[in-house]
Amino acid sequence: MAIRNLKPRTPATRYYSISTFEEVTKTTPEKALLEKLSKSGGRGNTGRITSRHRGGGHKRMYRVIDFKRNKLVVPGKVSSIEYDPNRTCRIALIVYADGDKRYILAPNGLKVGDIVTSGPDSEINVGNTLPLRNMPLGTTVHNVELVAGRGGQLARSAGNACQVMAKEGEFCTLKLPSGEMRKIRLECFATIGQVGNSDYFNISWGKAGRSRWLGIRPQTRGMAMNPVDHPMGGGEGKSKSGGGRKHPKSPWGTLSKGLKTRHPKNASNKYIVKRRTK
Numbered sequence: 001m002a003i004r005n006l007k008p009r010t011p012a013t014r015y016y017s018i019s020t021f022e023e024v025t026k027t028t029p030e031k032a033l034l035e036k037l038s039k040s041g042g043r044g045n046t047g048r049i050t051s052r053h054r055g056g057g058h059k060r061m062y063r064v065i066d067f068k069r070n071k072l073v074v075p076g077k078v079s080s081i082e083y084d085p086n087r088t089c090r091i092a093l094i095v096y097a098d099g100d101k102r103y104i105l106a107p108n109g110l111k112v113g114d115i116v117t118s119g120p121d122s123e124i125n126v127g128n129t130l131p132l133r134n135m136p137l138g139t140t141v142h143n144v145e146l147v148a149g150r151g152g153q154l155a156r157s158a159g160n161a162c163q164v165m166a167k168e169g170e171f172c173t174l175k176l177p178s179g180e181m182r183k184i185r186l187e188c189f190a191t192i193g194q195v196g197n198s199d200y201f202n203i204s205w206g207k208a209g210r211s212r213w214l215g216i217r218p219q220t221r222g223m224a225m226n227p228v229d230h231p232m233g234g235g236e237g238k239s240k241s242g243g244g245r246k247h248p249k250s251p252w253g254t255l256s257k258g259l260k261t262r263h264p265k266n267a268s269n270k271y272i273v274k275r276r277t278k
Contacts, residue, residue, distance in 0.1 A: 003199050006206075016206030019199070023090060025112055026080035029063060030093055033103055037062040037086070039215065057215025060085045066094075066102040067143060067151035069129035069189060072119040074098055078112050078127070088158035088200045092127075105143055105156060107193030118189070126193035132164065132172040133186035139164045142195045144174065145188035152191065159198030162190070173273055181274035222251065 002022065008014035042054030063084050076094035079101075084091045092106040094116060104116070109126045116127040120134055135141065140161045143152030155162045155177055166173040171183040205211060208218070227234035231249040248256045 003202055012207035012209075014206070015204050017202075017204045019197070019203065021083065023081050023106075023196070024083050026082050026093070029061070029082060030101055030103070033064045033093075033101065035062045035064055053217045053219050054215060055217050056212055058085070058213050062086060063091060063103050065091065066104055067153075067156075068149070069104065069118045069143070069152075069191065070149075071096060071100065071102070073117070073121075074100075075115050075117050076102070078110060078114045078116065080112060081106050081110070087156075089156075089195045089197045105191070106196045107142060107191065108196045108198065109193060110196070124192060127191065129189050129191045131187050132174075132184060132190055133167075135164050135172075135190070135192075137164055137166065139192065140194055141174075141190035141192060144184065144190040146184065148185060148187045148189070152189070155195065158195055158200040161194035171271075176276070178276040179274075180272060180276040183271040183273060222248075 002020045003017050004020050006013040006016045037060050042049050042051040044050040074096050076096040079093045079095045082091050082093060090106040091103045092110055094102050094104055107126050118129040120131055122128040122130045140163055142155040142161050144154040144162055146153050160177045163175045164172060165175050170186055172186050174182055174184055176182055222230035222232035225233035230251050231253055250256050
């Protein structure tokens, strides 16, 4: 999980760094766990762009990940740690005692040959999944369910983890990676440990082409546009909206700085104990 800097033999490699992939033990994915992954190019079902700056990118196959971890009691052995082009963390191939194979997110410290289990009676070991009710306070967890049985939704990207802070009634209070304190029902499942590959966010892309490989197209600043194209376009020099001091807006006129986008009557507000911002 270390990062390797390339020698500056070209302008691009001067700032170019890559992961060493030292934890990856297998380079060929499990064929039965692959699915076709088609690209949208940022367009919805009407053919119109709904997400800008998307398109191109390298072809990929989707690795089916077991976010539910609902194979209870049956022990599984870690067969390999693999690279997944669809996410920032590594994935682990688990071979269960009954022959079933599944991919899970690979947490820090999980090695080939380790045994993982799921269920209320599982031990507090890295990679094991059990209900929040059975976890001691202070436990570091990832792949946390918001609704019991739906599958993990919180703390799934590289280096992320939640911490069990308190239990009261039917709820457990978790500290999320953002700093937010949130109540989750005690019957929801979570996996012990922190998601691996935590050095991912220290990688320097080095050149624009690496973003294009990921399917990210270039953005143009609103201030570089004409008034017909953007609320912040036009004016002599670097003027703010044609010489005035208007607030920054999106191309559709929505305020882009300081506007609270969360609905004040959102049903899940009652589960948030402390917001990530004061």
